[in-house]
Amino acid sequence: MNNLILIIIGMAAVTYIPRLLPFFLLSNKQIPKRVDAFLKCIPVAAIGALIIPGVFSATPDMPMAAASGMAFTIIIGLWRGGIIIPVLGSVAVTYLVLFFTA
Amino acid sequence: MTKEVQDAFKSGIPIFIGYVPAAIAFGILSKGCEITLLESFLFSAVVFAGASQFIALNLLMTGMGPGGIILTTLLVNFRHFLMSAYLATRIGRIAKRYKFMMAFGVTDEVFSVLSFQKGRLSKPFIFILEISAYTGWVTGTLAGYILGGFLPEILTISMGVALYALLLAMLLPEIKKSVKALILTISSGLLNTFLIKLDFLPNGWTIIVCILVIALAGSFFIVDEVQEEIYE
Numbered sequence: 653m654n655n656l657i658l659i660i661i662g663m664a665a666v667t668y669i670p671r672l673l674p675f676f677l678l679s680n681k682q683i684p685k686r687v688d689a690f691l692k693c694i695p696v697a698a699i700g701a702l703i704i705p706g707v708f709s710a711t712p713d714m715p716m717a718a719a720s721g722m723a724f725t726i727i728i729g730l731w732r733g734g735i736i737i738p739v740l741g742s743v744a745v746t747y748l749v750l751f752f753t754a
Numbered sequence: 755m756t757k758e759v760q761d762a763f764k765s766g767i768p769i770f771i772g773y774v775p776a777a778i779a780f781g782i783l784s785k786g787c788e789i790t791l792l793e794s795f796l797f798s799a800v801v802f803a804g805a806s807q808f809i810a811l812n813l814l815m816t817g818m819g820p821g822g823i824i825l826t827t828l829l830v831n832f833r834h835f836l837m838s839a840y841l842a843t844r845i846g847r848i849a850k851r852y853k854f855m856m857a858f859g860v861t862d863e864v865f866s867v868l869s870f871q872k873g874r875l876s877k878p879f880i881f882i883l884e885i886s887a888y889t890g891w892v893t894g895t896l897a898g899y900i901l902g903g904f905l906p907e908i909l910t911i912s913m914g915v916a917l918y919a920l921l922l923a924m925l926l927p928e929i930k931k932s933v934k935a936l937i938l939t940i941s942s943g944l945l946n947t948f949l950i951k952l953d954f955l956p957n958g959w960t961i962i963v964c965i966l967v968i969a970l971a972g973s974f975f976i977v978d979e980v981q982e983e984i985y986e
Contacts, residue, residue, distance in 0.1 A: 655820060656789065656793050656814075657793070657796070658820050659810065659814075659820045659823050659824065660793065660796050660797055660800055660801060661800070662820060662823075662824035662827075663797075663801045663803075663806065663807075663810060663823065663824055663827040664800045664801045665824075666824055666825075666827050666828035666831065667801055667802070667803045667806065667827060667828075667831045667834070668857065668858060670828075670831065670832050670834055670835035670838070671831075671834045671835070671837075671838050671857045671858065671860045672838070672853070672854065672857035672858075673835065673838070674835060674838040674839035674841075674842045675838060675841075675842045675845075675853040675856075675857050676853065677839075677842070678839055678842040678843060683843060686973065688843070689972075689973035689974075690969050690970060690972075690973040691839060691840045691843055691969075692840075692972075692973070693938065693968065693969035693970075693971075693972030693973050694836055694837070694839070694840040694869075694965055694969045695840065695865075695866070695869035695870065696925070696928065696935050696938045696939050696942070696968075696972070697938060697939075697942045697964060697965045697967075697968035697969040697972065698833070698836070698837065698862075698865070698866070698869075698942075698961065698964075698965050699866050699869075699921050699924075699925055699939060699942075700938065700939035700940060700941065700942030700943040700946070700964070700968065701942045701943060701945070701946035701960070701961045701964035701965065701968075702862055702866065702921055702961065703918055703921050703922060703925075703939075703943060704940075704942075704943025704944070704946060704947060705943065705946065705947040705950065706918065707918040710911075710914055710915050710918055711911055711912075711915070717911075717912075718915050718918070721912070721915045721919060722915075722918065722919065722922060725919040725922050725923055725926075726922065726926065729922065729923045729926040729927075730926055730930065733926070733927060734764075734923070735764045735765055735768060735920065735923050735924070736764050736767065736768070738919060738922075738923040739767075739768040739771070739916050739919045739920050739923055740768075740771075740916075742915055742916070742918075742919035743771065743912050743913055743915055743916050743919070744912075746911075746912040746915045747908060747909060747912035750908040750911065750912060751908060754908060
């Protein structure tokens with residue numbers, strides 16, 4: 653077995669185990685209220701950190717392009733809601749801004 | 755097609771679109787690192803964890819050994835432990851074999867979409883979402899390796915924006931309902947920016963610290979409003 657296959661297997665194990673364990677540690681048990689409150693706050697906390705500051709370097713040479721795409725998502729998302737149009741629209745807007753400023 | 759399946763595809767498509775260009779980049783880079791097509795495929799198919807795969811390539815090039823690379827991967831991907839912990843409370847009682855399968859597909863984006871679904875998470879929804887993400891990641895890797903940069907660069911860059919747009923689109927209804935959700939989100943983003951600027955935590959740990967600190971703060975001050983409706 654070469655080194656790289658060993659690395660891949662090791663990486664797969666240390667990635668999979670943390671993803672798996674909580675499903676067996678937490679389910680089917682009564683979770684204390686305090687812990688439950690904490691778990692409920694995980695999504696917004698995680699997503700905030702996943703978006704900021706990454707989004708500002710999504711189009712490194714032309715930050716305005718990603719910003720325009722996000723502006724489109726915010727406007728359409730707040731106005732009409734939905735997923736597909738806000739997302740595909742933001743890609744299209746970003747593309748157009750990059751295309752015409754390049 | 756039931757509404758649920760439709761909804762799963764509606765969220766799965768943006769993830770697919772976002773993953774493809776990132777995976778193409780991984781395919782191209784791995785080829786440049788003198789890795790075989792099979793190995794590149796195995797990276798994406800078996801590890802299935804975006805950022806850590808890029809980091810592993812970098813470390814390989816610096817000549818780091820397996821131990822160091824695997825330890826780094828553990829640190830980078832450990833945030834999924836917290837995400838799975840949240841998801842575990844949302845799936846109800848399901849057979850063990852499904853848990854083994856769905857745990858494999860817990861990525862940042864899959865987690866984010868799932869966490870904003872109302873009510874109990876169903877198996878079809880989870881698996882459609884995870885399979886969309888996985889298909890995008892694996893096919894993108896192969897396409898990048900075999901075809902190279904076949905898409906125009908500005909198109910690939912624009913497609914990458916899809917992942918942020920997806921997160922934002924899902925967050926907006928929450929923010930609209932609750933100012934406190936907005937405050938939590940922004941605080942977490944600001945804290946993350948600050949931690950990255952300080953530059954003393956290993957890659958991936960700024961997000962872990964943000965989740966721990968912000969969710970803890972949230973659990974003390976604002977437990978009633980955030981996510982209450984989604985959760986029940």
